[in-house]
Amino acid sequence: xxxxxxxxxxxxxxxxxxxxxxxxxxxxxxxxxxxxxxxxxxxxxxxxxxxxxxxxxxxxxxxxxxxxxxxxxxxxxxxxxxxxxxxxxxxxx
Amino acid sequence: xxxxxxxxxxxxxxxxxxxxxxxxxxxxxxxxxxxxxxxxxxxxxxxxxxxxxxxxxxxxxxxxxxxxxxxxxxxxxxxxxxxxxxxxxxxxxxxxxxxxxxxxxxxxxxxxxxxxxxxxxxxxxxxxxxxxxxxxxxxxxxxxxxxxxxxxxxxxxxxxxxxxxxxxxxxxxxxxxxxxxxxxxxxxxxxxxxxxxxxxxxxxxxxxxxxx
Numbered sequence: 055x056x057x058x059x060x061x062x063x064x065x066x067x068x069x070x071x072x073x074x075x076x077x078x079x080x081x082x083x084x085x086x087x088x089x090x091x092x093x094x095x096x097x098x099x100x101x102x103x104x105x106x107x108x109x110x111x112x113x114x115x116x117x118x119x120x121x122x123x124x125x126x127x128x129x130x131x132x133x134x135x136x137x138x139x140x141x142x143x144x145x146x147x
Numbered sequence: 148x149x150x151x152x153x154x155x156x157x158x159x160x161x162x163x164x165x166x167x168x169x170x171x172x173x174x175x176x177x178x179x180x181x182x183x184x185x186x187x188x189x190x191x192x193x194x195x196x197x198x199x200x201x202x203x204x205x206x207x208x209x210x211x212x213x214x215x216x217x218x219x220x221x222x223x224x225x226x227x228x229x230x231x232x233x234x235x236x237x238x239x240x241x242x243x244x245x246x247x248x249x250x251x252x253x254x255x256x257x258x259x260x261x262x263x264x265x266x267x268x269x270x271x272x273x274x275x276x277x278x279x280x281x282x283x284x285x286x287x288x289x290x291x292x293x294x295x296x297x298x299x300x301x302x303x304x305x306x307x308x309x310x311x312x313x314x315x316x317x318x319x320x321x322x323x324x325x326x327x328x329x330x331x332x333x334x335x336x337x338x339x340x341x342x343x344x345x346x347x348x349x350x351x352x353x354x355x356x357x358x359x
Contacts, residue, residue, distance in 0.1 A: 061285050065309050069288050069339055072352045076333060079326045087232035087240050110336070111329055113247065113314045120191045120243045125236050127190075 073110035077103040082114045090118055093143070094125045094136055100143040108144045115144060162234045166225055181218045183235060187242035188213040191250070197313075198250045205253055213245035220245075251313035260312055260320050284348055291342040300335035307332055 061069070085104055092098035100108065108115040122140055126133045165176035188210045192198045198206055220241045228237055292301060303321075306312045307328075318328045343349045 061288060061309065066285050066288060068308050069292075069304075069336060070284060070343055070349050071336075072340060073333060073336060074352065079329050083240065083244065087236040091232045091236050110333065111314065113251070113325065116195075117191075117240070117243050117247050120187075120194065120247070121236070121240055123194065124187050124190050124239050124243070128235065 071109070073106050075103040075106055077107040079107075079111060079114055082107045082111065082118075086114070086118050086121060090122045090125055093140060094122055094131060095129060100140065105144055162238075163225065163228060166222060177218065177222070180221060180238065181214055183238060184214040184217040184221070184242040185210060187239040188217065188246040191243050191246040195247070195250050197254045201250070201253055209246055209249045209253060213242055213249055217242035217245045248315045251315045252319065255313065255316040260306070260316060284343070287343060287346060287348050288339060291339045295338045295342050296335050300331055300338070303328055303331045304335040 082104065089098075089100060089104050093100060108118055119137060119140055122136055123133055126136045162176060162180070165172040166180065192206050192210050198209075201209075217238075221238045224241075228234060231237075292304065296304065303317060306317045307314055314325055314328055314332075318325050321328065340349070344351050
């Protein structure tokens, strides 16, 4: 049985965006600790395939953001500021 | 019960050596690791928007089961830890993954997910967005979804992007892994984008954008 489909502005933006280069969820999981520490403890930007994957995969993005929160708390860093920085690196064009 | 203050977070030697051995040091390290996993899972559940719709008992169950499973995963995968990050950061990700997947599953457990009902584009003019600036792109996307994707790609893409069903829930219902579902989603979006570029509706990525 089929059903009607309508597109929200968010869906249109998502569907017309570029999510290359390819990175799998498993590879993202392998890298996430190193990448998140790089941002939290060394101020390194999130780039390349890892960034593209986080833009395209809401589940991995949410988990990476949660990891950043815990790591920042451990280090006594500005959690809200780092999360904002994370969102800027990942979600802005 | 290990207090938060007692949780060691800095030195990999505090973890890898005792967790690789046996005896009282091993038992103590497992207890400390479980406390670490409980904290990470608890932090995820406390801040997850989805988890707010779950009852307190369900949230507590998720935290405990996630901590238990993550503790086992970390011990089983200890040989893959390569010191590319702190041990604690590496370990946290196992607890967060477990908790996140369980929260998504629990939230959608009672909801109907009909992946067999293939979404069809609505008639032009029926969507509010047909009157917006993006109407041309919206209509082109609907046509592309209908003509460029396989039935499986359409089901996955519509479920995740349009219906907002979490990827883990879609994977469960399809009997697939998150990895496999993401690959399907990725390929579907690639086809759509290629079609939109061919129609001149969007620009192909520049080398600079591709390298970002």
